[in-house]
Amino acid sequence: MTARSLALAAAAAITLAVPATAVADTPPTETDALAQAKQALLWQVQAGQSAQTKATAQAVKDAARSVVAEDTALCKKIDQLARQLGVSVPDQPSTDQQGWTAQLAAESGADFDRDFVTRSRRAGGELFTVVAAVRAGTKNDPVKQFALAAVDVVGKQLTAWDATTLVDTAALPDPPAPTSTAPVVPTPQGADPQVPQVTNAANSASANQTATDDRPGPAAVLAGLVLIVVLAAATVRIIRRVVNSA
Template sequence: MLGGFVLAAAVTIVLVMPPSIDPAAAQFTQTSAGPLTAADRDLLVKVRQAGLWEMPAGDMAQTRAESQRVKEVGRLIMEDHKKLDALTVQAAKKLGVVIPDEPNADQQRWLAQLAAESGPAFDKDYANLLRAAHGKVFTVVAGVRSGTRNTEIRKFAAEGINFVMRHMALLESTGLVDFQQLPEPPTPSPAPPVALAVDTRRH
């Protein structure tokens, strides 16, 4: 009698327990362009926020920079980000991704720093703040481009990475970038030991 009760209780528990959710399946949304992952969405957010602080920073360069090259670089990056921002908004709308309307806390702090400077101090900080930021977003764009399953994101990342590389080169052309302050490339993993071939022939 007791055994029958235990069996019935076990069956009841199995029936009322919700089915387990595959964690991998919960991490992406299916779209007409393919699966959209958290990394794909994060790419759109980060590129959007990059433009939201680099456009006003480029505008500041027109009145606060002393170097004509910094002014020119600021103008070119600002114009590029207007184009890139339009692509970001278009992709986000197509894929149903909510993107921010303001820079993040760090970016707002950088803008405040630049707004308080002028002349050579502005020139130096503009070049170095933007170069460091581009280095970080470059790894994000490249990582998503290499592995995304979404055709729309793949196209967007391919275009975005060209903008980022161009901007890094422009900033470096000012001659003000302190490369010693940039993060070093990651140390490569040690190669696995190579097995030595054994000569089994008789001598």
Template sequence: MNRTRLLAALAGAIVAVLALPALAFAGPPIPTQLSNADLTLLNGVRTAGLWEMPAGQMAAERGAHPVVRQIGATIAQQHVKLDQDVVDAANQLGVTLPTAPTAQQAGWLDEMRGASSNQEFDQIFVTRLRAAHGKIFPIIAAVRSGTRNEVVRKVAQEANTVVEGHLSMLESTDLVRFGELPPVALPEADIAGGGSLVQAAQGRAEAGSGFSPAVVWIVLIAAVVIGAANSYRVFRPRAAR
């Protein structure tokens, strides 16, 4: 009988200990307010579509190489859907999106229109789009991994797939001048922390999870000690009367 009661008490202590991490890991409710990163993604995807759709259409009509013409048509078509999805998401979230490309993006379109030959157009098209995709790709990945808004996460997931595909298509033309691409820019906070992307990711995960690993271990150890003490008091040998 004593052995049965002891096993039951130990089982209860184990269940209590296993339940503690779940309680410790539980963070605050997911906020509905959008972060600056969320807004940057929505605006960036929107303005990307506003200049890449006409750029892709120009490539489909003017490209010197069949591959460039096909890539241009595909990019324009895929941005039509992505643009509609980001507009729908913004309407759902109450966000006002840009209605025109940035001045820099408009300048790239003018540069394409002013190309002196179709061959020059191909080079400008690939160079500008490859650089632009490389710039927004890490932003999309960061928001995809860190946003707390489900609607934004879905947009980031779709944009990640689209942009990665566009990078591969543009690179397949053999017109990308990799030596002229801008260097990878890490966030200053990551560099200050030692420049390790792994360390930065771990730090962000801990910061956003609502718990401290040290606190979890302290609670676990305390629970085991208390459980052992209670079991000893219940089942310790009693002096004969």
């Protein structure tokens, strides 16, 4: 076998070794979402580990302990998914998140408890929005399975933070405004669905026109009067004959 043939065979072997689900199967938006989720989870793990020793309220310590365990497991799932998809994810929180960590490190007591819970609640809400959007729109089964698990875990964490009663709700972002949609107008079978309002308007006009045409016109009224007179005269003649014959 020539050197060229050996090179082609090696290239083919490498190609076959690549997982079936490759980067091309993962839209950039999903890759970005995995990266954002990984950074948020990493920050929550680091902050939660700190809170287990710095927090004063037992409810905060308990919530932090659960979050650390759950988010560590989710981080491992993201790493496995990234390897399967052939993409890279961060191994450190974002610059802003590291700034939050520095701010919390300078606090203690009740101030730490309140700010830690509020930061965690806000970060959890943003993470929930990301994974929920991925779950709703992805067509990639492995990504869908991860997003489904993450939605469940993060949703429970939000409830745990709220249960501490320490969340500063004024520091949370406003929920997104609902998207208004036009009411759905039923389309008759066989009609063009693109013009339901025009069709309905035409039907309404036709119905009104039909109702107007049902009223008798002047000629019909005159003919009716003539018919009544003729019948009345014939009736009178019949009555007279009966009376004369009697």
